[in-house]
Amino acid sequence: MRFEERAPSALAALDLPANRTQLTGSQVLASVYRHAGEDSDVPLKWGEQTATSTAGNLLLIAPPGCGKTELLAGRAKGLIPLLRANEKVLALTFTNRARANLCSRLDSEIGTKRRIHYVTVRNLHGHAASVIFNHRRLLDFNLDSMRWPRRTTFKRAIERVAPWSDVRTREEVDQQLCRVKCGPLSDFEVLEALTKLGNGIALAVELERVRSDELHYADLLRHAQRLLLNDDVAAWYQERYGAVLVDEFQDLTSQQLEIALRTCSKSRTFAGDPLQGIYGWAGAAPAAIERDLRDICGEPVRSNISYRSSPAVLAMVNAVSVPMGAEPLSAHKPKSWIQGGVSAALAFETRSLEGKFIALAAESIIATDPSASVGIICRSGWRRQRIDETFACRPEIDCVLWDLAVYEPGIVEMIRAAAKRMAIGITLREAERRVVATIDHIDFESIDLIREVFEMLATFGYQDLNSALARLPVNRDEPVFAGVHLLNAHLGKGQQFDWVFIPGFEEGHLPDERCSAGPELKEEERVLLVMLSRARKGVVITRAKTSGGSRRRLTKSRWWDALAEAALTRSSELPGLLRSAQAPA
Ligand SMILES: Nc1ncnc2c1ncn2[C@@H]1O[C@H](COP(=O)(O)OP(=O)(O)OP(=O)(O)O)[C@@H](O)[C@H]1O
Incomplete structure (x- = not known):
């Protein structure tokens, strides 16, 4: 019809x-x-300058759809021959989906094998987690006894300390905690700052976090920043990463920028569009970041062809x-x-x-x-x-x-791949334990999403993995x-x-x-x-x-x-x- x-x-x-x-x-x-001219072949300058330029640092600013992410993939290709032995390119994004997006662009540009060999693609929280894990001995807490953050960690914490609070209060508390943790503060300094600010709920949430040995997302960035301020730690990364690429720079906080800069000192490329900055509520400051990046990279390369x-x-x-x-x-x-x-x-x-x-x-x-x-x-x-x-x-x-979680790129595939080695009729609970055991424990976000999938399956009343798997959607990368x-x-x-x-x-x-x-x-x-x-x-x-x-x-x-x-x-x-x-x- x-x-x-x-x-x-x-x-x-x-x-x-x-x-x-x-x-x-x-x-x-x-x-x-x-503005475009009929079928004009533009903009050569934008593409040529960025993909093949060997300039140390580069700033790309362009409105939506002009090919910034595409150019980052091209830039990675151009930089690979310049890497020294044992060096890699680090590509940083914000979300898992943005990471999947960049991976698929890199795969088209250089192929999956070369991408895995030469480029580490992480979101900023994932990079922070790896810094924390690699240098855990320098931390002033025992990482082994801590739980990595889950998407629900903050929600559960505030439900424990202020079950009566409304949505708006919860958002304010979340934002206040993010703002306070936007600097390289120790746990003690965070508590001190929150006490001064006088937000009782935020303080209670933080005390609850410390008491229950949990890390929140903002703690990952805070601890990574603190570690990278140590010159020896920073040098360790700077030897490993010959170049860093950052997509969507307009959503960086100054803390995230510092993490990127301390991780790689040789070649830094930032792509973004200040008019697409939508994370001000989480501490992003597009104008200040752009100023800093101009100091580091010089005048930006621009385009306005979509x-x-x-x-x-x-x-x-x-x-x-x-x-x-x-x-x-x-x-x-x-x-x-x-x-x-x-x-x-x-x-x-x-x-x-x-x-x-x-x-x-x-x-x-x-x-x-x-x-x-x-x-x-x-x-x-x-x-x-x-x-x-x-x-x-x-x-x-x-x-x-x-x-x-079931629709996050790659998650169902991870479950299916692990399930191939499991006996028919295995219970959901046992299957979850075994699937999680196959994932690199630094990949805490995938583990969180896998747990969410199993929680959802249990809610739907599935008893065993095989009947549940048949109902899961086909998942792609x-x-x-x-x-x-x-x-x-x-x-x-x-x-x-x-x-x-x-x-x-x-x-x-x-x-x-x-x-x-x-x-x-x-x-x-x-x-x-x-x-x-x-x-x-x-x-x-x-x-x-x-x-x-x-x-x-x-x-x-x-x-x-x-x-x-x-x-x-x-x-x-x-x-x-x-x-x-x-x-x-
Ligand atoms: N030089 C090019 N020739 C043909 N297609 C291109 C070129 N550059 C980018 N594209 C295509 O244009 C689309 C938008 O590109 P891309 O996502 O890289 O833009 P962007 O500037 O990063 O956008 P946003 O700011 O919205 O993230 C994609 O489909 C990409 O494959």
């Missing part, structure tokens, strides 16, 4: 200012073409980024995109209709092009609830929920593959999808109600830019006019009108365009 036959009510509910949108859209499109997105997507991206002070982004080979791509803004009467539309649209895209990836990206988890429920009612659509992906904004950083749907353009959600002024509002704008710019072929933004059974009126997001103006696709054209969802010619 055709898309529009299946969704008459959802389509009828669309509310798009068609004429005005088309007019403004063509103007924007014209400017996108003008290899990722169609002209229609870029029209929306530019509508957000240009008022923020960015140069407009242009599409590389703009003519190669069928009809210039898609960008649309759709308002629905209710959240339920919005969810129904998105599910049908995603289903239609996948039915037409099974190789397409569709990202449904929400600013916040609470606003995704209705969307998740809609997809849960439609088991025929395969969905990847990015918050579940790459972060984004064909199918529907449901995620929140921060998880999507650095990733890309053929199609992106962004629900929830209402005040209170976008921007978040706690971030409606000052630097927090600026950061929300950057979050918006990150979400929009994940799209390759098409981006569709949506909002609901009312909420819940009471039909409370919702106020449209302050960014809605500008984006609806920049949208190039009329609602009546959308079904056909979704059906012709193919990769660019």
